[in-house]
Each structure stands twice: as C-alpha cells, then as structure tokens.
Amino acid sequence: MWLRFGAIVLCILAVGAAAWSFVPWLDIQRWAAGEQRMFQNAMAGALRGIQAGDPLAVWTLCSATAAYGFFHALGPGHGKVLIGGAALASGATLKRLGILTVLSSLAQAATAICLVGGLYFLVQMRSDDLADITETWLAPASYAAIAGIGAVLIFRGARSWYKLGQAKQIAQGCCGHAHGPSVNDVTTLATARDSVALIASIAMRPCTGALFVLVIAARFDAFAVGCLAVITMGLGTAAFNLTVATSGVAARRLAGLGAHNQESMQAVSATLHVTGGVLIIFISLGMLLPYVR
C-alpha cells in the first residue's frame, strides 16, 4: 500500500526536478551576486558613515545588511537544505517551521556576535583569522551535523516502515484489530530536542559577511551598531529561507493528498522522512566533500 505513496513522492520529486532544471540557475546566481555586491558596497559606505559620525548611517547599514542577508541566501546554502528537508519530512506546521527558520537565522547572528565579542576583543584576533576559523572548522562541523540530522530522519522513516509492516502481519494473523503505531511515532520537530538540534546545526556556522561587519564596526568603536546590523542581516536571510520552508510544507501537503486513513498518512510520513533525509545527506555531504579531500 505504501508503495503507492512512495510512487506519489517519486512523482513529486520528478516534477520538482523537472521544474528545477528549467530555472536558469546560473543567470539567477549571477544576478544575485550582482545585487549582493551592490549591498556589500552600501554596507561599506554606511560603515564609513558611522565612522564619520553620520546619525542616519545606522539605518542605511541595517537596511543594507538585511538586503545582503536576503540575496546572500539565494544560493544553495547549508541552512536551506536542512530547513527544506525538515519541512518535507516533519509534521510541523508552517507557523512552527517559520519560527524555527527565524530562530535559526537569529542564532546564526548570535554565533557571529559571540565569536567576534570573544575572540576579537579578548584575544585581539583579526578578521582574516576569524574567517579562517569559520571556514576551516565551523563550516564542515555544521555540514556534518546536518548530515547527521538527515541520517536520523532516514532512520525514523525506515523504523516506521518496519513497524507498519509488522502491524500488518499482526493484523492479518489476529482478529482484524489495527495495532499500527500511532502517527506520532514518525513526527519530527515536535519536541524541543529536535528543534534545538536543527537550530544548533545551522547556527554553528556564522556567515563570514556578518563577522566582517562586526569586526569593522568594532574597529570604528561601534560594536553595538554592528550587532544590530548583523541581527537585521539574519532577518533578511530568514525572509528568504521562509520561502524554502513554505515550499517544503507545500510539497508535503501534496504528497499527503491521497492519504485518507491513519495508516496511509503514516506511510506517507515515513516515505517523506526517508526522502527528506536522503536529500539532506546527499547535499550536505556534497558540501563536506571539499574538506575531506
């Protein structure tokens, strides 16, 4: 029975892949890089304004960083992979996923603030060393953590498949009572533990752009302004990632359309867990690969 839902999921993936291949990604990326460059220059101008004591420069800086965060997110980044996959797999509502998306972006900003607050002020570490730490240690650690979450999703989906199969055998051998596991058995992101794992794996790696804004602001004796700017940058990133979460939830709803009873709902959920997990593992290992070679 759940083979049928597997087929539905495969159909959705195939339609998604076909739509994906029609999108001119290279053109979009080039356009996004151009926009990013523009806002990066606006950030530089605003930072120089702050150094010169221009009171309006704070607003210019915050709007520039928000826009930078949005356009910088327009690439296949690590946060989107996880949020998209989790949105597909979990039973979480769009509202809950939206909150998680915003929180993970804000936590990412907080990591940047802690890193600069700790290492720049206490150890007087310079921006290039901070960027090195991020790229050499934090980035692969974050990819590995995300791949781990993908593995957990696959495990949960597979376990649910197994239980469903067992429940069926019992039902056939017994008296027709359904002893299937409850739907809750394969719900992900329902617990605080899941949510914290998701947020932590994304927040582990701050954006180097945020680090640089903070360090430059600190040099101009305006660290507080830098913190504010990095928080708006996180909100800009969250704004883009929300579209990814929405697509993931929409794809899940589509996959669940054919399911009418509890058992088929659960089969769909199990299949989506495995699909989301495979997507997450494949892409995050792809990002991890350059570090292990």
Added chain:
Amino acid sequence: MPRNFWNLFVFVMCLGGSAGAHPHVFVDARTGFIFDADGRLQALRISWTYDEFTTLILFESLNLDQDGDGQLNDADRAAVIKAETNWEPEYKGDVYLEVAAKDYSLGRPEAGAVTLANNQVEVSFTLPLSQPVRIDDTPAFLRLYDPTFYYAYTILPATEPVALPKGCQAQIVPFEPDAVESALQENLAALGREEAPAQENVGRLFSDEVRLTCG
C-alpha cells in the same frame, strides 16, 4: 563502480562547489600582456580592484591607516603588497594561462603597486612566465578565477592598456551562462568516453577570459 561514475560524481560535486558557493569578495581585474624584444610573451600584468567592503576588511586585517586620515602611506602600501603578492607557493594567484591548450606555468609576482581610489584598493603586479613563449594563431587564454568562488573576478578593459606587438590581438570574453551550459553538456557527454580528461577543471568554465592571438 565504473570509473566514469566517479568522474561524473566528482564533476557534479565540483560544479556544485563552483556554481553554488557564495562569493564574498568582488574583484574587478585588468590584464596586460608584456612581450620581449623577440616578440615572445614574457609576462602578464595583473591588477585587482577590490570592492569597498573588502577594502575595509583589508584595512582592518592589515591594520592600515593608523593615523585615520583615510589615505595609505608608504608603510601601508608595503603591507598590502606583502600580504597580496607574497603568496604561498601552492597558491597560483587565481591566474591561469593556457598556451597551446596546456596550462603554462608562471613565476612569482614582481613590481607590486597599490593605489586607493573611490574607497577601493587596487593591487597590481607583474607575473613573469616561467619561460617566454611565442604566441601564434592558436589562441592563448588568460583566465582569472578562484576554484572555490569565494573571490568573484570580473575582467575589465585596462585603463592604461599595454601595447601589443603588431599582429597580436587580445579580446575579453565575458562569462556567459549559456556558453557554460553547452560546454557542460559536451563535457558530460565526453565523460562517457574513455579518453575523457578526469581532471577537467570545472572552475574555469565559469570565468571571464582574455583570448590572445598573434599572426
């Protein structure tokens, strides 16, 4: 697993890396070709103009402009030249020269210079060829790219062009997504054949290039 599968796998992964990564540093590059008295290509002149944000980062990381007048003094310029052109031997300066369809080895940067204009730092230097080489009607290609795409280079026409010998032509060929897609398809098709190069560098497909021909 057939070798071709791994070729394809690595190829797709590299593609993801170079096409998917986020550029943080934007560089407007300008190039020049320097020929010797015998009409052989002897050296390249390269200049990198960094975006305003990267310029601020450079000021911070090298602790430039300590007097805060917004200008670079001699010590600042020396610090930038040291940091930017005295690079590790394994780094190739993101400069790649192809002569007769082969990578041509380049020496160490010389004659570094630094200017600051419009809030942007410009670093320029001369990169000698390991040996002077005669360029004929087979085009030589100069490409500037970072394989990890952390630096995004755009090649612009030189502000003070270096004169080329009679009969030589240098033409900037900007990166075109359409051209990349068709080149990728050709490469993917070629991967099925045994003679397909396994070490095909995907990064260069995404770079602007300067096409140099003589005669």
